[in-house]
Amino acid sequence: MQVAATPDNESARLAALYELLILDTPPEERVDKIAAFAAAEFDVPIATITLVDTERQWFKARVGTEVQQTGRDVSFCSHAILAPQIMVIPDALSDPRFADNPLVTGAPFIRFYAGAPLTLPSGLRLGTLCLIDRRPRTLDALELGILGTLRDLVVLELVQQEERADG
């Protein structure tokens, strides 16, 4: 298993994440509905809005899993936030970075992963809107476009929350 590299801007990234005051907050309908929509649209058993913290990934919204957080070392989303593009892993068992990841060899038995980085206007990537399936699959161009739109809606909610707090 390959542990994701730490982003070059990690300090600024974490500062922006903490500034949102969103970690460990209760579920909120405004983002829960986006995760639910994503799960239904892509017909996947699991969809989450994931925020990558220092040592963990924490789920602000989650469909299809009771788990609230996992270690950052096993996190697919930690890889996804290293680049601005949507990261698609068609089959984790065929990818040397993830084949022996405990989230692949054990519950929730991830095979397919797609993570759209939650990029703030500043360019900092705080986490992802991600889709998980237990079977290999991929996304076509239109599906990537839809996932990108849903990600934009999540970012909009995060930024608007920050603006409301500032106002």
Add this chain to the structure above:
Amino acid sequence: MAEQTHILLVEPEPMLRRTVVMTARSMGMSQVHEAADNAAALRMMHARKYHGAVVAVGCVGNGAERRYDLGLIDLLRAGAKPGQAMPIAIMADQASAELLAELRDRQISRVILKPFRAKVLLETIEKFGELARKP
């Protein structure tokens, strides 16, 4: 440069509507004009020409009188010159034989049934845009 095509989307569910509009924009598809209900759609119909429409139809009436409200479809069809009617897709909870017969009379291009997916709506919008751009 090809002429921009314009599609009318009438859909009450905000998340589905926004997802379709924003994705169509980001992917350079037809410009999608959104209406949350028939009243808004009627106002928009008078504002410009559309090259196609995707319309969610709801039911009116109760019991045996319950039927799909196709009033907006009739208004969209009214005034179209023969052979120049724009393509229309409708979104419905389910398709009864009665509904399908009514839709045939109204030259409906496609019936989209639940669960409604943004991808299906966008594929329909893309196809309507291509039809409009054909010489």
